[in-house]
Amino acid sequence: MRxxxxxSPANLPARAPLIALLISLLLFICGGMIRPGFADYRQxxxxxxxxxxxxxxxAGQTLVVIGGNEGIDLSVGGVVTLSAVIIHGLVNxxxxxxxxxxxxxLAAGAMVGFLNGIAISKLRxxxxxxxxxxTGVINGLILATTGxxxxxxxxxxxxxxxxxxxxxxxxxxVFLWVLLGGGLxxxxxxxxxxxCLYAVGGSYRVALFSGVRVQRVIxxxxxxxxLLAAFGGxxxxxxxxxxxLTLGDSYTLPSIAAVVVGGTLISGGxxxxxGTMAGAILLTLVQSLLITxxxxxxxxxxxxxxxxxxxxxxxxxxxxxxx
Numbered sequence: 001m002r003x004x005x006x007x008s009p010a011n012l013p014a015r016a017p018l019i020a021l022l023i024s025l026l027l028f029i030c031g032g033m034i035r036p037g038f039a040d041y042r043q044x045x046x047x048x049x050x051x052x053x054x055x056x057x058x059a060g061q062t063l064v065v066i067g068g069n070e071g072i073d074l075s076v077g078g079v080v081t082l083s084a085v086i087i088h089g090l091v092n093x094x095x096x097x098x099x100x101x102x103x104x105x106l107a108a109g110a111m112v113g114f115l116n117g118i119a120i121s122k123l124r125x126x127x128x129x130x131x132x133x134x135t136g137v138i139n140g141l142i143l144a145t146t147g148x149x150x151x152x153x154x155x156x157x158x159x160x161x162x163x164x165x166x167x168x169x170x171x172x173x174v175f176l177w178v179l180l181g182g183g184l185x186x187x188x189x190x191x192x193x194x195x196c197l198y199a200v201g202g203s204y205r206v207a208l209f210s211g212v213r214v215q216r217v218i219x220x221x222x223x224x225x226x227l228l229a230a231f232g233g234x235x236x237x238x239x240x241x242x243x244x245l246t247l248g249d250s251y252t253l254p255s256i257a258a259v260v261v262g263g264t265l266i267s268g269g270x271x272x273x274x275g276t277m278a279g280a281i282l283l284t285l286v287q288s289l290l291i292t293x294x295x296x297x298x299x300x301x302x303x304x305x306x307x308x309x310x311x312x313x314x315x316x317x318x319x320x321x322x323x
Contacts, residue, residue, distance in 0.1 A: 016263025020278035027285045035292050045169055047284050049162070052177035053239065055280035057232035057248075058255040059184060060113075060225030062276045064127070065259050066188070067221050068201030068268020074131040075116060076229040076255055078138035079109045080248025083233025085142055085150045088243045093153035105230045112138065113226025117219030142245060150243040162238035173235050177277070184273040197221060201268030253305065254283050 028047075032039025057076055064071040083105035090101040116134055119125045142150075161172045188194035196217045199207040208214050233248065240247065261279035264271025290300045 017275040017278040051284040060228035077248035077252035078135040079229035080233040083230035084237040088152035109226035109230025113223040117222035121215040121218040158238035
C-alpha cells in the first residue's frame with residue numbers, strides 16, 4: 001500500500017501532458033459529432049493558433065510556478081495589454097517600426113518582471129499580493145496614458161505573421177510556438193538556470209544552503225515571465241488587430257490553468273513547458289466547445305476556475321504524499 005502511495009504521485013505529473021492531449025483528441029472528436037465541420041483540418045489549425053497565444057503567455061507562468069514558493073504571476077494579463085498598447089501606438093501601421101515597437105514592449109515587460117522579482121525576493125512580498133498589485137499599477141498607467149482609448153494601427157506584416165499559412169496551411173505563429181517550446185526545454189533541462197530553478201522550487205532553504213543564488217533566480221524568473229507575456233501581447237495584437245483595455249485579462253486565469261493541467265505542480269519543483277503546451281491546447285478546445293454550445297463568457301470562466309481548483313487540490317495532495 002505504501003508503495004502505491006509513493007509511486008502514484010510521482011507518475012501523475014509525468015502522465016499529465018499525455019492525458020491532456022488524449023482528452024483534447026476526445027473533445028475534438030466530440031465537437032465534430034456535436035457540430036459538423038468542427039473536427040476538420042482548418043478548425044484544428046485554428047485551435048492550434050489560438051492555443052499558441054495562451055501557450056506563449058503561459059510560458060513565463062510555467063517558470064514562475066516551477067520556482068515554487070507560492071509563485072503565481074497575476075500580472076501577465078496586464079503585461080499583455082501594456083505590450084499591445086505600446087506596439088499599437090508606436091508601430092501605427094508601419095512594418096518598419098515592428099522591431100522597435102516589439103523591443104520597447106519587451107523592455108516594458110522585463111521591467112515589470114524585474115520589479116515583481118525584486119519585491120518578492122528581497123522585500124518578501126507574497127507573489128500573489130505583489131503581482132496583483134502590479135496589475136493595478138499597469139492598468140492605471142495604461143488608462144492614464146491612453147485616456148481609455150488607445151490609438152494606432154496594426155502593421156500588415158503582424159497580421160500576416162499570425163494569420164497567413166506558411167507550410168501546409170499552418171500559420172507562422174504556430175511554428176514560432178514550437179520553437180519556443182524547444183527553447184524552453186533547453187533552458188530548463190540543459191542550463192544552470194534551469195537546474196537552479198527546479199532546486200528552488202523543490203526546497204527554498206535547501207537550495208539556499210546548497211549555494212544557489214536564490215534571489216537572483218527568482219528575479220530572473222519574473223523577468224522572463226514579463227518578457228514572454230509581452231511577446232504574447234505582440235502576437236495577440238496581430239490576431240485581434242485592435243487594442244482594448246481588457247485585452248490580456250482573459251489570459252491570466254487560463255495561463256495558470258494550462259500550467260497545472262500540464263502537470264506542473266503548483267507547489268513547485270516538478271513540471272515542464274511541454275505539459276503547459278498540452279494544457280493550452282486542451283483549454284482552447286474546451287473554450288471552443290463551450291462557444292459551440294452557446295455558453296456565455298462568465299460560464300466559460302467558471303469552468304476554468306473549477307478545473308484549476310480541482311487540479312490544484314489533486315496535485316497539491318500528490319506533492320505532500322510524494323514528499
